[in-house]
Amino acid sequence: MKKPSSVVTMADVARSAGVSTMTVSNVINGRPRVGAETRERVLAAITELGYQINLAARHLRAGRTGVVGLAVPELERPYFAQLAARLADRFERHGLRIVVERTKASRQGELDAVAFSRLRMYDGLILSVVDLDPAELAQVGTESPVVVIGERVTPSRFDHVMMDNVDGARQATAHLLATGSRRIALLGGTPGTEATSMPTLRAQGWAEAHAAAGVPTDSRLVVPSSFRLEDGYEDVKSLLERGIGFDGVFALTDVVAIGALRALADAGLSVPGDVQVVGFDDVDESRYLVPSLTSVNPGHDAMADAIVDLLLRQMGDAQPTEPHEHVVPARLVARETTRPLQA
Amino acid sequence: MKKPSSVVTMADVARSAGVSTMTVSNVINGRPRVGAETRERVLAAITELGYQINLAARHLRAGRTGVVGLAVPELERPYFAQLAARLADRFERHGLRIVVERTKASRQGELDAVAFSRLRMYDGLILSVVDLDPAELAQVGTESPVVVIGERVTPSRFDHVMMDNVDGARQATAHLLATGSRRIALLGGTPGTEATSMPTLRAQGWAEAHAAAGVPTDSRLVVPSSFRLEDGYEDVKSLLERGIGFDGVFALTDVVAIGALRALADAGLSVPGDVQVVGFDDVDESRYLVPSLTSVNPGHDAMADAIVDLLLRQMGDAQPTEPHEHVVPARLVARETTRPLQA
DNA sequence: ATGAAAGCGCTAACAT
DNA sequence: ATGTTAGCGCTTTCAT
Numbered sequence: 001m002k003k004p005s006s007v008v009t010m011a012d013v014a015r016s017a018g019v020s021t022m023t024v025s026n027v028i029n030g031r032p033r034v035g036a037e038t039r040e041r042v043l044a045a046i047t048e049l050g051y052q053i054n055l056a057a058r059h060l061r062a063g064r065t066g067v068v069g070l071a072v073p074e075l076e077r078p079y080f081a082q083l084a085a086r087l088a089d090r091f092e093r094h095g096l097r098i099v100v101e102r103t104k105a106s107r108q109g110e111l112d113a114v115a116f117s118r119l120r121m122y123d124g125l126i127l128s129v130v131d132l133d134p135a136e137l138a139q140v141g142t143e144s145p146v147v148v149i150g151e152r153v154t155p156s157r158f159d160h161v162m163m164d165n166v167d168g169a170r171q172a173t174a175h176l177l178a179t180g181s182r183r184i185a186l187l188g189g190t191p192g193t194e195a196t197s198m199p200t201l202r203a204q205g206w207a208e209a210h211a212a213a214g215v216p217t218d219s220r221l222v223v224p225s226s227f228r229l230e231d232g233y234e235d236v237k238s239l240l241e242r243g244i245g246f247d248g249v250f251a252l253t254d255v256v257a258i259g260a261l262r263a264l265a266d267a268g269l270s271v272p273g274d275v276q277v278v279g280f281d282d283v284d285e286s287r288y289l290v291p292s293l294t295s296v297n298p299g300h301d302a303m304a305d306a307i308v309d310l311l312l313r314q315m316g317d318a319q320p321t322e323p324h325e326h327v328v329p330a331r332l333v334a335r336e337t338t339r340p341l342q343a
Numbered sequence: 344m345k346k347p348s349s350v351v352t353m354a355d356v357a358r359s360a361g362v363s364t365m366t367v368s369n370v371i372n373g374r375p376r377v378g379a380e381t382r383e384r385v386l387a388a389i390t391e392l393g394y395q396i397n398l399a400a401r402h403l404r405a406g407r408t409g410v411v412g413l414a415v416p417e418l419e420r421p422y423f424a425q426l427a428a429r430l431a432d433r434f435e436r437h438g439l440r441i442v443v444e445r446t447k448a449s450r451q452g453e454l455d456a457v458a459f460s461r462l463r464m465y466d467g468l469i470l471s472v473v474d475l476d477p478a479e480l481a482q483v484g485t486e487s488p489v490v491v492i493g494e495r496v497t498p499s500r501f502d503h504v505m506m507d508n509v510d511g512a513r514q515a516t517a518h519l520l521a522t523g524s525r526r527i528a529l530l531g532g533t534p535g536t537e538a539t540s541m542p543t544l545r546a547q548g549w550a551e552a553h554a555a556a557g558v559p560t561d562s563r564l565v566v567p568s569s570f571r572l573e574d575g576y577e578d579v580k581s582l583l584e585r586g587i588g589f590d591g592v593f594a595l596t597d598v599v600a601i602g603a604l605r606a607l608a609d610a611g612l613s614v615p616g617d618v619q620v621v622g623f624d625d626v627d628e629s630r631y632l633v634p635s636l637t638s639v640n641p642g643h644d645a646m647a648d649a650i651v652d653l654l655l656r657q658m659g660d661a662q663p664t665e666p667h668e669h670v671v672p673a674r675l676v677a678r679e680t681t682r683p684l685q686a
Numbered sequence: 687a688t689g690a691a692a693g694c695g696c697t698a699a700c701a702t
Numbered sequence: 703a704t705g706t707t708a709g710c711g712c713t714t715t716c717a718t
Contacts, residue, residue: 057711400695
């Protein structure tokens with residue numbers, strides 16, 4: 001019983017079993033042409049020595065890893081965590097592992113992810129682009145399969161799956177207007193950002209709905225912030241403290257909405273009586289909140305399906321096909337933070 | 344401008360620049376002893392050919408990947424998503440990437456994670472063990488650094504960081520008792536499970552607190568379930584439908600508590616007036632809920648610190664040290680789903 | 687059914 | 703400052 005002192009290689013096993021490394025390799029990979037008795041001997045040696053295959057070597061040889069990477073801005077955002085779970089389910093059915101990493105929504109983080117992937121650690125990459133600019137992304141040379149998700153309009157070089165941010169935001173705002181809100185705060189709007197960023201697109205939907213309804217917007221109701229719970233909380237608190245009146249809230253994400261709800265409660269405002277609230281993402285917890293959160297469902301399953309389909313296609317095909325641009329429709333889910341529509 | 348037809352290797356670059364591969368390697372890795380003019384030439388060739396380093400080869404050679412794996416039961420559980428984020432912050436400071444994968448809380452998934460790691464795709468692995476049994480885990484031969492987290496008492500072969508489940512649950516239950524609850528439902532208790540599983544440990548704390556207070560428990564108040572929102576919801580609904588009275592709820596996780604709160608609201612029960620509720624995990628959203636959720640904080644930062652410390656130690660040390668067992672203390676955070684303690 | 691040789695793309699060690 | 707040699711551990715030929 002030899003203790004595996006440091007690293008046991010195939011050669012060690014081969015020597016111990018009195019065969020060639022090739023035969024060991026054949027046994028390990030379940031290839032057919034190995035005698036039953038030889039196989040036994042090899043297996044015994046493997047157990048005895050505690051042999052473990054070296055994937056790095058295998059990958060170098062095979063040129064593939066069986067791993068798909070998912071790079072998201074932040075691991076703890078429910079939207080991405082839930083997307084990751086959906087993707088994991090789907091890829092698993094195709095015998096692929098999925099691993100999740102984060103980019104911190106930074107240019108560098110996003111570039112790193114592509115680099116890591118194209119450097120052959122992943123057979124394919126799903127990249128949520130936030131900060132990387134289309135031009136930069138376009139320059140990234142990559143032969144390896146990449147599907148870009150996220151809100152920005154990206155260069156046509158890559159397959160791209162996105163939700164319909166503008167229309168979703170339009171629906172959310174239109175619903176608030178239809179149910180009686182007239183001054184709708186936009187939480188998370190980040191003015192001065194790229195024209196194709198998620199906040200800008202959702203702000204655009206907010207503006208369009210106002211225009212369509214002939215209701216004026218007030219720029220003081222646009223509160224810039226990040227996407228954390230405390231941001232929604234602080235945004236509302238700040239509006240109240242500054243005495244900027246509002247009777248509706250469109251939060252750029254459900255997480256922000258949850259923070260906002262808390263601030264409204266602290267201020268003694270009732271929801272939806274005094275203020276109506278709509279979020280975006282329709283994360284799992286939204287329907288369990290009290291009151292349950294009206295939100296925009298960005299088409300989770302359709303999105304996951306499209307991503308998997310496009311990536312597998314790239315991974316399978318010999319010749320690259322034309323890049324696809326896939327927009328998944330969004331749909332408002334009305335719940336208790338908004339009043340019922342008049343019939 | 345040659346199009347990178349398939350794979351450009353260092354050798355290609357070397358040829359094109361009229362140097363040896365070694366010089367190319369030196370340039371790429373920023374090693375000092377390269378002439379300025381040569382460096383220029385090499386860099387030019389790299390750009391021109393669109394050369395990209397092959398990490399698989401690098402790793403085979405270097406024997407390390409710079410990647411730490413984190414294997415958790417489910418990607419979308421807030422507790423794990425938030426843990427992942429904390430760990431990512433810390434490892435990043437040490438120049439390590441962290442990637443997250445899921446095990447589905449299954450034996451096989453957990454074994455796969457160890458296999459993947461020890462097969463040298465990760466320099467270290469943080470494994471949340473749920474289903475794998477200590478004996479099985481012990482048999483997994485691995486030279487590669489592993490830190491086990493999770494509730495089960497694991498074999499002493501591995502460094503292990505865990506929260507104080509029993510004491511946390513005891514605090515939660517004691518608080519409910521101290522604030523007047525007498526019939527406390529236990530949501531998520533899974534009877535007949537391993538003696539060291541998380542549900543069992545937390546159930547034990549629940550029982551201990553009752554014993555200490557001289558209050559009898561009622562086994563009908565123990566509702567088995569998984570850890571999703573809908574489980575908490577269904578658990579409460581089921582208790583109510585079956586007419587099993589209760590005036591307190593200890594949910595095994597905050598997520599379950601959120602589901603429970605919704606079911607209580609649906610039944611027209613007030614919290615904390617009619618029923619007090621305590622969760623476990625103190626996830627970020629708990630303090631923003633309305634009413635905010637009283638919960639057990641399992642010591643998030645202390646836990647992350649301990650994990651990182653132990654793993655880095657293993658990754659650094661030549662000789663393996665004695666395995667460490669680290670228990671992080673838990674602490675109740677009283678909020679609005681429970682009544683104030685009588686002064 | 688099994689083995690020998692070659693080499694995946696890189697880098698550490700040792701020349702020059 | 704740059705090149706040569708050797709080899710990481712595996713698998714793909716192509717023998718036998």
